[in-house]
Amino acid sequence: MKRKDFIQLSAMGLGALALPKFAFGNPVDPSRFLNDGIDVKVKKQLADVALNAAKAKGATYADVRIGRYLNQFVTTRETRVQNIANTESFGVGIRVIANGCWGFAATNNVTKEEVAKAAERAVAVAKANSKVKADPVQLAPQQGYGEVSWKTPIEINTFTVPVKDKVDLLLSVNDAALKGGVNFVNSAILAINEQKYFASTDGSYIDQDIHRLFPTFNVTKIDRTSGKFETRKSLGNPVGMGYEYLSARPEDKVTGIITRYRDRYDMLEDVRNAAIDVEQKLKAPSVQPGKYDLILDPSHLWLTIHESVAHPTELDRVLGYEANYAGTSFLTLDKWKSGKFNFGSKLVNVVADKLQPGSLGAVGYDDEGVQCGQWDLIKDGILVNYQAIRDQAHIIGLKHSQGCCYAQSWADVQFQRMPNVSLQPGKDPLSVDDMIKNVEKGIYIIGDGSFSIDQQRYNFQFGGQVFYEIKNGKIAGMLKDVAYQANTQEFWNSCSAIADKRDYRLGGAFNDGKGQPGQSNAVSHGSSTTRFNGVNVINTARKI
Amino acid sequence: MPILTREEAQALLKKVLAYSKADQCEVSIYGSDNGNIRYARNAVSTSGGNTFSQMAVASAYGKRQGIATINEYDDASLEKVVRRSEELAKLAPENPEFMPYLGPQQYGPSGTGFVQETAAIDPKKRTDMVAASLDISRRNDLIAAGFLENTTAYSAMMNSNGLFAYNNSTGGKFNVTLRTQDGTGSGYVSKGFTDVSKLDVSAATTIAAKKAAGSKSAKALEPGKYTVILEPAAAAVLVEQIFFNMDARSADEGRSFLSKPGGKTKVGEKLVDDRVTIYSDPxxxxxxxxxxxxxxxxxxxxxxxxxxxIQNVYNTRYWAEKQKVKSVPSPDGAIMIGGTKSLEELIKSTEKGILVTRLWYIREVDPQTLLFTGLTRDGTFYIENGEIKYPIKNFRFNESPIIMLNNLEEMGISERTVSGESGIELLLPPMKIRDFTFTSLSDAV
Structure with a gap:
């Protein structure tokens, strides 16, 4: 039995009933969320104890992260609440360099004595590792910022909203779905608050308060005669926002064949539409496989960007650190050095961004004390940069880290994780309607579905939530059993049109996984609706 | 908090229950000592260890339940956690699916998965094992990335209705990928163990090294339907998907591969080849x-x-009672009865086919047919006239494990393997499958 099995019923089954895998935390009374946690002055004292203890044992560098992680998870199905989980996790992680090697140790016993002992353990681990010969760690220089702070700009702290209000919202969503004719509906609200204090021997003391929210649902409709069933999930997003995300204004709604959402989300409206969609999906004809021009909505395209652009530009993959698990990357250093590698068509401009308001990746400073920013990854179709942290910056000739270091909790060691990675909108005015008008044989895809990509990020396959056939510039009706397969470079070179900034929206995920032991990262990806020409579409219907 | 014996756990849990004022109370404890070491680019990258323990107390008033957890075990903390669970229970909404806690149960032997030698693994032992793996990589002019972890754990539970359960165990996993310096070859091996003396890091790394060197200069075959030999690690990531979807409630509700029109299920029906028998045995x-x-x-x-x-499906206690069927918990591992041939003998008996070391990035495409997609990885070879002829480029597949087990040609000897996707362990044979559906080529190495 592993730790995660403690909250699941067993290893192999009932996974759908299990809680999401939080960094382990203790269930608490929600009123505890209103406590501020320990004072910043006390955190500084504890941090200094750790830094001094590490230095005294021979560390040439040390950083300490004191973290309080609050999670709230409310799940419902049909007419009842399935679970209300409130968890809190508090502890300290200390990372050091000694004898040129990294060492890490963590403790949830946050006293000066125990923090000092953890720092000493981290140094001992570094020294033990240095016995297996390796090149010494080279850290990019980093100025100390002194005592600074950053906070997600939220209007309503989700943790101050009574649980009853969340339950009422979710049960009204379920009620609307059932009235709309679905057989089953699950809905949930997940909220995260990371209260992180970082200090390093460079002289930074950084206090951050980070908020994220994820409202979602899934509806299922069954045709009892044929035994077939279809599902449609929420078109809302996980966001780096407060509870205000759930109060949609007219300007947040993108109308069209299905209403989609920009900066705020109308969950009730979306579930009513989902009930209609799922009925249509059951009746839709199965797709004819072949080449189609694809029109991809931002609610779908974010995931394709995540897998095929954001992951292969992670420098740790490029260098081989993930070779045994998440994989390496086809965007090798020689391609970047050539300055000519055509990742995509000239329309394709992709930006890495740790600041974007409302995004999951927005923070002031990363988990090794580097102030965050934005930079180009793909410029006019050419690969121009990667995502790097302090001990990698020198490999790509950078004098500073790009601020991409993250750990999912105080108990996990920080490593390179992706920032928000977004496709820039088209420079010329172009609406989605005008884009569709020019398509003879195409499929318009809204919402993300099944996804899979190889370990170097060449070959991918994506599904979606709803698919519309386009015939001679007009939407002809819904299709089902659609998935497209492509090679990353060919796909992005087939990009022939990008809608302008009026259509730009974010999508994202709470649970981007990497590393051994595995860690989760939350990240957003923005785009406007984009056209790709002549993509291979397969039919996924089978009989068993 | 050290690893508790049965008697120590029993005494601690009894003490907790004595504080209870609720209608019912159930207390569980889990504790573990974990260590890991990760390496990449032929050097150790990160390593760590932690001691973890957590106690969960569930209190119930009628159909209202509250759960609180703690990791401090002095008397005041134990009483506090019981009180907090009671407070949360009073605040909780009634759960119509709440089931009273179980009474005393008869369990089979515990601790059969505990091996002292594994429990005694220390950081030096881990470093030595990794050094042996790195040595093979360097001597063969390859680049290694790998991971070794081990855990010693115990768990116990007791409730106010008289139930007490205890188990302790040891275990670990080792996996490594070796790549050629030019990045054109890659080989993988993955092992799970209860008894560390049965893990031969050098032998495992040598297999990965051979696959890495042997997979250079791969040729491209056209996508299509091929006879494949799935090594146990490749078969595991598809076979486990059957288990993840054998929940009785989903089948009864009409939203599972086991559902049939009109609200019936396929339980009791033949779905795969009659040589397929899969069971679990703690x-x-x-x-x-x-x-x-x-x-x-x-x-x-x-x-x-x-x-x-399909002989059995698992359920919750609530669903079993509602449907008036036997209560069947989901298993922690699965065993498929294999054949008598070695992997080499399976290859020898293959006229034309593909040997698959590993399948990767498995995602569901259609839950009604259990259609999954994913790719081959880290050692894919073409077989002709009973011999491995040459390495081939990787493929994407779209296949259902149900269709796959219908197209079973032959099985080898079952062995312990680890799913590279979920980490779950199984005893599986290498399997020869006809008409396995590859839908596109991948340039990935």
């Missing part, structure tokens, strides 16, 4: 697992698929 010496489930139900030796027929 006391199998090759793959010992816990004698009890997380909710206190005893685990038994149980057959899930018997000669191709």
């Amino acid at each position: 006391w199998n010496p090759e793959l010992p697992t816990s004698p009890y489930n997380g909710d206190g139900r005893p685990q038994e030796k149980i057959t899930w698929i018997d000669k191709g027929v």
